[in-house]
Amino acid sequence: MIGTIARKEFIEIVRDGRFRWVAAIVVLLLLTALLAGQQRYAAYTATQQAAQGTSNAQWLGQGDKNPHSAAHYGNYAFKPLGPLGFFDGGIVAYAGTTIFMEAHKQNFAIARPAADTSAIARFGELSGASILQLLLPLLVILLGFTAFAGERESGTLRQVLSMGTAPSRLLWGKALGLAAAVLVVVLPCLLIGALLLATTGLQTVGGGLGTRVALLALAYGLYGAIFLFLTLAVSARASSPRTALMVLVGFWAFSAFLMPKIAGEISKVAHPSPAYGTFMTQMREHQRRGFDGVSANAKLGRYQAEMYRKYGVDRVEDLPFYWTAVRMQKLEELDQPVFDQHYDAVRDAYAAQERVQNRLGVLAPTLALRSVSTGLAGTSLLEHAKFQDDAETFREEMVAKMNGYLAQAATDLNGVNSATNYMIANADVFAMVPPYRYEPPSLAASIAAQVPNLVLLAVWSLVALGFAWFAVVKLQPEARR
Amino acid sequence: MLQALELTRTFGDHTALQGLNLRVERGDIYCLLGANGAGKTTTINLFLNFVRPTSGSARVNGIDVVEQPLETKRHLAYIPEHVMLYGNLTGLENLRYFARLGGHNEYSAADLQGFLDRVGLQRDAASQRVRTYSKGMRQKVGVAIALAKRAGALLLDEPTSGLDPKASNEFSELLLQLKAEGAAILMATHDLFRAKETGTRIGIMKQGRLVQELSTDEVSHADLERIYLEHMH
Numbered sequence A: 001m002i003g004t005i006a007r008k009e010f011i012e013i014v015r016d017g018r019f020r021w022v023a024a025i026v027v028l029l030l031l032t033a034l035l036a037g038q039q040r041y042a043a044y045t046a047t048q049q050a051a052q053g054t055s056n057a058q059w060l061g062q063g064d065k066n067p068h069s070a071a072h073y074g075n076y077a078f079k080p081l082g083p084l085g086f087f088d089g090g091i092v093a094y095a096g097t098t099i100f101m102e103a104h105k106q107n108f109a110i111a112r113p114a115a116d117t118s119a120i121a122r123f124g125e126l127s128g129a130s131i132l133q134l135l136l137p138l139l140v141i142l143l144g145f146t147a148f149a150g151e152r153e154s155g156t157l158r159q160v161l162s163m164g165t166a167p168s169r170l171l172w173g174k175a176l177g178l179a180a181a182v183l184v185v186v187l188p189c190l191l192i193g194a195l196l197l198a199t200t201g202l203q204t205v206g207g208g209l210g211t212r213v214a215l216l217a218l219a220y221g222l223y224g225a226i227f228l229f230l231t232l233a234v235s236a237r238a239s240s241p242r243t244a245l246m247v248l249v250g251f252w253a254f255s256a257f258l259m260p261k262i263a264g265e266i267s268k269v270a271h272p273s274p275a276y277g278t279f280m281t282q283m284r285e286h287q288r289r290g291f292d293g294v295s296a297n298a299k300l301g302r303y304q305a306e307m308y309r310k311y312g313v314d315r316v317e318d319l320p321f322y323w324t325a326v327r328m329q330k331l332e333e334l335d336q337p338v339f340d341q342h343y344d345a346v347r348d349a350y351a352a353q354e355r356v357q358n359r360l361g362v363l364a365p366t367l368a369l370r371s372v373s374t375g376l377a378g379t380s381l382l383e384h385a386k387f388q389d390d391a392e393t394f395r396e397e398m399v400a401k402m403n404g405y406l407a408q409a410a411t412d413l414n415g416v417n418s419a420t421n422y423m424i425a426n427a428d429v430f431a432m433v434p435p436y437r438y439e440p441p442s443l444a445a446s447i448a449a450q451v452p453n454l455v456l457l458a459v460w461s462l463v464a465l466g467f468a469w470f471a472v473v474k475l476q477p478e479a480r481r
Numbered sequence B: 001m002l003q004a005l006e007l008t009r010t011f012g013d014h015t016a017l018q019g020l021n022l023r024v025e026r027g028d029i030y031c032l033l034g035a036n037g038a039g040k041t042t043t044i045n046l047f048l049n050f051v052r053p054t055s056g057s058a059r060v061n062g063i064d065v066v067e068q069p070l071e072t073k074r075h076l077a078y079i080p081e082h083v084m085l086y087g088n089l090t091g092l093e094n095l096r097y098f099a100r101l102g103g104h105n106e107y108s109a110a111d112l113q114g115f116l117d118r119v120g121l122q123r124d125a126a127s128q129r130v131r132t133y134s135k136g137m138r139q140k141v142g143v144a145i146a147l148a149k150r151a152g153a154l155l156l157d158e159p160t161s162g163l164d165p166k167a168s169n170e171f172s173e174l175l176l177q178l179k180a181e182g183a184a185i186l187m188a189t190h191d192l193f194r195a196k197e198t199g200t201r202i203g204i205m206k207q208g209r210l211v212q213e214l215s216t217d218e219v220s221h222a223d224l225e226r227i228y229l230e231h232m233h
């Protein structure tokens, strides 16, 4: 019985003139978006890999010089993207893709594609994910708003209800038929997307590609189900198809269009992140004062005295290491807590903003889906934070290795251990620093971060199903007067 | 088979049906006559549970239609005044769909075509989309849908509206066959002549009340017309 209803529903939808137009537009936009995403991803990855290679080679080939100067010369970290980045660009366009790693300073990620004026960057909005998030619900609504309201208006609902069909069967039949019509439009596009994914080379950034794809399918499926059941519920309740369409398009505009645009603004008001200039001023000031209110100079003086005591000397020349290098390393370590505190505060602000946006998902399911989508595609705040962490770890190691080498190598240079000793190192020394490597967060971490959003999507679909159930049980052949 | 007990329905302060008592047994063709707005359609809607009674009850096979709406509908077939079908499906597809909704999955394409033949739908029309049908053609498919349901009781609301005289005549023949097979038929109509010819009993309604009941074999056609018109004054 459910199969019969589903089949009739499907045939009716696809035979309707509406279907051809709506399907054509959705297919066109979705394919364009997926292709654009693939191009963008390929161009991005090629640039990232080439730039990282160049930067690593420049580090080794920077020319013979003092190891501490080499640490000043530094290296760049270029953020790699997982293969699903082609489907969902997430925050990549806004978050910065490059970090300069140098002595004495922790830097922000720079080079935001969104600030770039190239065509690739302008396409940033057009991704498979953003088109699906926007158009999947619209497709469901446009094909489904007449499901009950149209039958009521045309009068067929009288005859259907006179047959003694259980309302639950009508609901499931119509839901399946509508879902089939939607999938006929969307699935072929997504299969083409999967093919594109295969051609991108399937870099193993992030791992668990199969699981990620499966969970993405689940999340988008739930999202579609939410709008599907809401559409059937409203169609069953509305006095006319036109009313149903107006209500549904209104909710769509709110959830898929308006909220994604304003949720970010709301979250920034709730948890402001500092402006760049303010941030830098405050961090420098804090650095000058010292993380605990005792200046770095005072602490260095104490440290020097401690070293003198430890080695029973009273001149730097008599220390068993090159004091200048040890002192610079000590300074790094004194600055570290200040850097950490300030950068963590920024990160906490972003995380708090993200939480606010996720909570707004209670009102607009699109927000919950958006988080799940970027989270599983590996283009979320989680990956960006890890990218920054890895760059910072690399920076600390690079500086420590260069200072550490210098501390030993510049001892007793020319027979003395003077603060003015200046040693020159070559590529063999620079090679002590292994090339920069980004280890993306694990699949488990990505999933764990998205569990609340996935639960929210599941709750939304159950609520929508409940609405539909309630509406269909009370189904009347005539509009209430 | 069909039974109304003190069946009453009001819309706001307007009483559409007042204390209707009525029985339609197997082999009965009960014709409801009455002016526009007399309450005929309301009576049929009450049996279908499309309208809730304000008081009293409607029963099918002794079962209250409000208490068990799905069960009672299994025994009912319904032809509305305006049969409405799915325009993008063919006549045959419409018939198959409604037959299956009514629980009849067993019909072959030939069986379904048989129903359409029986109601006199042209052969080539069966495979055309219903959008292209005339009112009478849709009405015929509606009759076929009712036949395919093989229900014990039929609720017919001016079923021949829009049928040409030949088709109307054939429909009357069909009713007589169904009556012979033991169906209980309740039909709202304005056609006094056919009510007398095919009906077994006649009920005349006026402003929501059943004002007179008579058997068709008790009266001549002229008597019926006179009685009806007397009530209408």
Ligand SMILES: Nc1ncnc2c1ncn2[C@@H]1O[C@H](COP(=O)(O)OP(=O)(O)OP(=O)(O)O)[C@@H](O)[C@H]1O
Pocket: A481, B011, B014, B015, B016, B034, B035, B036, B037, B038, B039, B040, B041, B042, B043
């Ligand atoms: N849903 C409704 N809301 C308000 N009033 C209604 C409703 N349905 C019917 N009525 C009123 O109840 C009365 C009986 O209507 P009904 O449709 O039963 O008449 P009828 O005998 O079938 O007339 P006709 O011969 O024109 O088909 C009318 O006065 C009508 O206006």
Ligand SMILES: [Mg+2]
Pocket: B040, B041, B042, B157, B188
């Ligand atoms: Mg009527």
